[in-house]
Amino acid sequence: MGEAIVSLRGVLKHYTRGKQTVEVLESLDLDIARGDFLALMGPSGSGKTTLLNLIGGLDRPSAGSVSVAGERIDQLSSGQLAQWRARHIGFVFQFYNLMPMLNAERNVELPLLLTRLPAADRLRRVRVALEIVGLAERGGHKPSELSGGQAQRVAIARALVADPTLLVCDEPTGDLDRKTADEILHLLQTLNREYGKTIVMVTHDPKAAEFATHQLHMDKGRIGTGEPL
Amino acid sequence: MKYFPLIWSALWRKKPRTIYTMLSIVVAFLLFGMLQAVAVGMSKSFEISGADRLFTAGKFSFTEILPLGYYSRIKSTPGVQLVSHASWFGGVYQDERNMFPQLAVDHETYLEMYDEFIVDEAARKEWARNKTGALVGKGLAQKFGWKVGDRIPIQASIWPKRDGRNDWEFDIVGLLDGKDENAKAQAEVLLFRFDYFDEARQFGQGYVGWYLEKVSDPAQAGSVAAAIDRQFANSPKETRTDSEKAFNQAFMKQLGDIQLIIQSILGAVFFTLLFLTGNTMMQSVRERIPELAVLKTIGFSDRSVLALVLSESLLLCVIAALAGLGIATFLMPGLAAKMPGLYMPPEVWAMGLGVAGLLAFIVGFPPAWRAMRLDIVHALSAR
Incomplete structure (x- = not known):
């Protein structure tokens, strides 16, 4: 295994619901190598999304440490974590989560608003990102004018545009038909192989997982078998 | 951005x-x-009411008229630099809806008292010459389509003429303007000569509505006002002198x-x-x-x-x-x-x-x- 870009040690996560404490992740250790394309699989409630949220800096562990790109993100304040996410993580969601009133270019530009890049540079980078996902001609279109696959490509372009260390994808093909899903997965594969992007993807779909370089199966908050492809 | x-x-x-x-x-x-x-x-x-201007009216009511003879006594009060007077006419032009302030004023002193008004020299001269002459605010002239040289009728509601008729006629001799927006608003009146008014009205001869005084030192305005009122204390027509601003505020309070x-x-x-x-x-x-x-x-x-x-x-x-x-x-x-x-x-x-x-x-x-x-x-x- 190469250099670990993500490293979790003794991670525990529980939620309190009323008087009940629900254990979601139990004493979890995990390393993800730079340049890996990891598919996290498992049944609903197995803790996949919780793990993804911890890696993406959206949530904090109840115990244990989470290091991403050499930084202990479990020790960062809320403001520091927001800055860290802007620098290091690109998110892709199942339902695309684009801003409906903004066109594709403006949607892709959002992470760049947090940088000091001038408008012309932002636009140039936005166009490059749209070019990579094959939507250079659709920059002026609003999400409602795009198909599901195109909307997800815009979401991927948004995730890519700030050149993050890690792409975190939560069921990126869950809302798409097989053909479109395969196109998106091919795109992610290209980003991993040609652009060296490290990708962590949660999926229910074994076919989607086949596009990854590694698979991890989770069950009841624990990591089961890892099957390198 | x-x-x-x-x-x-x-x-x-x-x-x-x-x-x-x-x-x-x-x-x-x-x-x-x-x-x-x-x-x-x-x-x-209220604000444009000059700080150096005092206002003298009847002690018990603003509507109480004061003898013209007070003029010289007020003028001789130490600290008083200039005295003028005005009387409310309260007429309408053509229709009761066309109500605006009309004042019979001492034409020799009134414009000096209100130096924030702008009146051209020709109008001043013509006003001094023409007893039935009147100065009107620019806005009023525009509203009613008046111009210099027009003779306009005003129906009196308080002051009939000696012959019992209510229609007074005035010759417009000039337009009144203000040096700034506030003075412009104040200038929307019709000013006519008191001597014409006093001669032609049916009753009230020798009485004015109120006096205005300009004091030489605004810091002494309070003591000058007291000195004016002392002169007329215990007379049938007692006075109450206050700053013009205080008077205006009190007047507006009466309206609600x-x-x-x-x-x-x-x-x-x-x-x-x-x-x-x-x-x-x-x-x-x-x-x-x-x-x-x-x-x-x-x-x-x-x-x-x-x-x-x-x-x-x-x-x-x-x-x-x-x-x-x-x-x-x-x-x-x-x-x-x-x-x-x-x-x-x-x-x-x-x-x-x-x-x-x-x-x-x-x-x-x-x-x-x-x-x-x-x-x-x-x-x-x-x-």
Whole structure:
């Protein structure tokens, strides 16, 4: 295994619901190598999304440490974590989560608003990102004018545009038909192989997982078998 | 500025709702602009009352007339530099709706007393020569289509002529203007000569409505006023001398506390607006919780999200307030034709924008706070 870009040690996560404490992740250790394309699989409630949220800096562990790109993100304040996410993580969601009133270019530009890049540079980078996902001609279109696959490509372009260390994808093909899903997965594969992007993807779909370089199966908050492809 | 497209697009997410809310705010600020213009206009009329001018009227009522003989006694009071007098005429032009102030004044001293009025030299000379001459405010002349040289009839409601008729005629000899906006508003009157009035009226000869005094040292105005009143103490016509500003305020109070009425109306309007706009902002943020969560996910800090929602609220309120105040300013000249002297002072714009900012903060803060406290994981899982 190469250099670990993500490293979790003794991670525990529980939620309190009323008087009940629900254990979601139990004493979890995990390393993800730079340049890996990891598919996290498992049944609903197995803790996949919780793990993804911890890696993406959206949530904090109840115990244990989470290091991403050499930084202990479990020790960062809320403001520091927001800055860290802007620098290091690109998110892709199942339902695309684009801003409906903004066109594709403006949607892709959002992470760049947090940088000091001038408008012309932002636009140039936005166009490059749209070019990579094959939507250079659709920059002026609003999400409602795009198909599901195109909307997800815009979401991927948004995730890519700030050149993050890690792409975190939560069921990126869950809302798409097989053909479109395969196109998106091919795109992610290209980003991993040609652009060296490290990708962590949660999926229910074994076919989607086949596009990854590694698979991890989770069950009841624990990591089961890892099957390198 | 780079966030503007984001804020602007959020504002127009539900166009009909934003338009209706905006219209409500526009109407509220239109009302605000008009009523505040009246209120500021009134307070300005107090402010322009010269600090060095005193006003002497009957002790018990403003309507009490005073002997003309007081003139020389007041003039000889130490500290008094200039004395003039005026009498309320209270007539109408053609129709009872055409009511405006008409004053019979001492033409030799009145314009010197009110040096904020502008009257050209030819008009002054003609007024000195023509006993039935009158000076009229520019706005009045424009409203009624008068010009210099016209003879105009005014129907008296208090002062009939010796022959029992109520129709008085005056020759317009010049136009009155003011050195600034406030003086212009004050100049919307008809001034005619007291000697003509005193000779031609049926009764009241030798009496004036009130005296005006200019003091040589404004710091001594209080003691000069007391000295004037002392001279007439225990006489059948006792006087009460005060600063012109104090008199004007007392006079307006007699009409009712207009400021209070205006503030009450505006208070009710803005209180209602608070709920309406607040509800719109709350709804708008509630609908966008997943979008706001996405912004936070990609790195917008809690404070940035708070600022974005507050900016949206500010944009909504300020645009609508500008439109409302703009319409009020646009309509003002039309209203001024009916109510001479009415105009939109810059203070009303400043006050309006201040109120818009405050409104934006009050209605924007609760949803902005909610957006700021948003938990990303919960907000995204609720999707």
